[in-house]
Amino acid sequence: MxxxxxxxxxxxxxxxxxxxxxxxxxxxxxxxxxxxxxxxxxxxxxxxxxxxxxxxxxxxxxxxxxxxxxxxxxxxxxxxxxxxxxxxxxxxxxxxxxxxxxxxxxxxxxxxxxxxxxxxxxxxxxxxxxxxxxxxxxxxxxxxxxxxxxxxxxxxxxxxxxxxxxxxxxxxxxxxxxxxxxxxxxxxxxxxxxxxxxxxxxxxxxxxxxxxxxxxxxxxxxxxxxxxxxxxxxxxxxxxxxxxxxxxxxxxxxxxxxxxxxxIDDVIISAGNKIHPEELEKLISSFVESEFIISSLDDDQAGQMIVLVLQAKFNTLNLYSLWEKLTFALRPHELPRRVVSLPNLPYLESGKINRIRVRELIAEMADA
Structure with missing residues (x-):
């Protein structure tokens, strides 16, 4: 042609x-x-x-x-x-x-x-x-x-x-x-x-x-x-x-x-600190072995608490090891106050993790 x-x-x-x-x-x-x-x-x-x-x-x-x-x-x-x-x-x-x-x-x-x-x-x-x-x-x-x-x-x-x-x-x-x-x-x-x-x-x-x-x-x-x-x-x-x-x-x-x-929609404001989940995810991605995401829950004292959501089950031993690495990689106000596990992280059709749905799921777990 x-x-x-x-x-x-x-x-x-x-x-x-x-x-x-x-x-x-x-x-x-x-x-x-x-x-x-x-x-x-x-x-x-x-x-x-x-x-x-x-x-x-x-x-x-x-x-x-x-x-x-x-x-x-x-x-x-x-x-x-x-x-x-x-x-x-x-x-x-x-x-x-x-x-x-x-x-x-x-x-x-x-x-x-x-x-x-x-x-x-x-x-x-x-x-x-x-x-x-x-x-x-x-x-x-x-x-x-x-x-x-x-x-x-x-x-x-x-x-x-x-x-x-x-x-x-x-x-x-x-x-x-x-x-x-x-x-x-x-x-x-x-x-x-x-x-x-x-x-x-x-x-x-x-x-x-x-x-x-x-x-x-x-x-x-x-x-x-x-x-x-x-x-x-x-x-x-x-x-x-x-x-x-x-x-x-x-x-x-x-x-x-x-x-x-x-x-800006994903910013977590915890105890007056502005936390950007994607920045934390990049800092800890080298040692978190499963799929994961940083999310948040409402908190009466801090406003919001940081939550690490894993697509994996964990026990006391590997949770302790993970916590040691988190304390080394993150500043005190960036540390998750809770770690939760989901059998499967929800994804959008485009392949991105559905952050809104993750927040809904962990909120339902907290209220249960």
Whole structure:
């Protein structure tokens, strides 16, 4: 094909998928035989059918990190502009291979598709599961995952990572333990900051290598500032002329880079101290062996008490050992006043731990 764009809308009108050219006609044929494709393939085909339509916008849903997922409308042209910035940042080109291992029900997976269409990359599909690279057998130039997928890949298939040149991690924070593991791999790993409303990431930071950093650098044409509550405000005119007001408490350095302390909704105020759960989680992640989260309970004296919630049973011996490590890693006012166990931590569809549900569950346990 001479061009990857529609002459009316200047939008990409085909995708190279697993080495085959997929256009509107092919997608329609797929959707006419839904019994022959998997749930994830059906999601991808639905997204492509909507993309190839004459509508200039797409309807998508947010992850629901802070409550009920919202439905928003996004401009296809803005998605293309977002894709162009990622393509430039990672040096992506026509003929390269990109790995799709995120659901196209959400913006992260959808933008992988758009990046492939805009750049002319070959999009290779993978199982959308905890370890998406266990069956990988070919070189990949670019992949996007959530940290949980990378953690499972490191545990189960570390030998497969050398097949991937660059990985973009997003959707949540990265634990200190995972960052330490990634320091020893040759794959270039980046952490992204963004949200559905900003059409995926608007900033990147290098996780491993000599240029690793804790600071996010905004993409071209993106600027950030803090509001009166120290929450990040994002200006990205290629997406919207109206700034994006976040609920993420941030810090900005003199280079215009930023880092995130946590969400203002999740701040625990205990005995007058403001505690950011995500900061504590990063401090203790290297020695807490099970899945866990820092949460809170209402407390008559302190206002709120810090609670360590484990997805594991514990006994007196291992609890004592854990407590010793906690007292070494945390300051006195940061120490959990209670440790509770849940058989399974609740997750959102997007793969993030459902912090609101965790608080509800431990409150029910306390009242029982």
């Amino acid at each position: 001479e061009s990857a764009t529609n002459s009316i809308t200047s939008l990409p009108n085909y995708l190279i998928l697993n080495g085959l050219v997929v256009d509107k006609k092919a997608v329609t044929a797929y959707n006419d035989n839904p019994s022959f494709i998997s749930t994830s393939e059906k999601s991808l085909m639905n997204f492509l059918l909507n993309w190839f339509s004459d509508d200039e916008t797409l309807v998508m849903k947010t992850s629901g990190s802070t409550g009920t997922p919202k439905v928003i409308t996004a401009s296809k042209k803005a998605m293309v502009e977002s894709a162009k910035r990622t393509i430039a940042a990672f040096g992506l080109q026509k003929g390269m291979n990109a790995l799709l291992c995120l659901s196209t029900d959400y913006i992260a997976g959808q933008m992988m598709v758009v990046r492939a269409m805009v750049s002319g990359m070959n999009l290779i599909t993978s199982d959308i599961e905890a370890n998406p690279i266990k069956n990988l057998n070919q070189p990949i130039d670019f992949a996007a995952m959530v940290p949980l997928q990378m953690m499972k890949a490191m545990q189960e298939s570390p030998e497969k990572l050398f097949l991937i040149r660059a990985v973009l991690l997003g959707g949540s924070g990265i634990s200190k333990a995972l960052e330490e593991q990634l320091s020893g791999v040759s794959t270039e790993v980046y952490h992204s900051y963004g949200m559905t409303e900003t059409l995926s990431h608007i900033a990147l930071r290098k996780v491993n290598g000599l240029d690793a950093t804790n600071w996010f650098s905004p993409l071209p044409d993106v600027s950030v500032e803090l509001d009166v509550n120290s929450c990040l405000v994002i200006t990205a005119p290629y997406i919207s002329l109206i700034p994006f007001f976040t609920r993420d408490i941030g810090e900005i350095n003199d280079k215009g880079q930023f880092r995130i302390k946590g969400r």
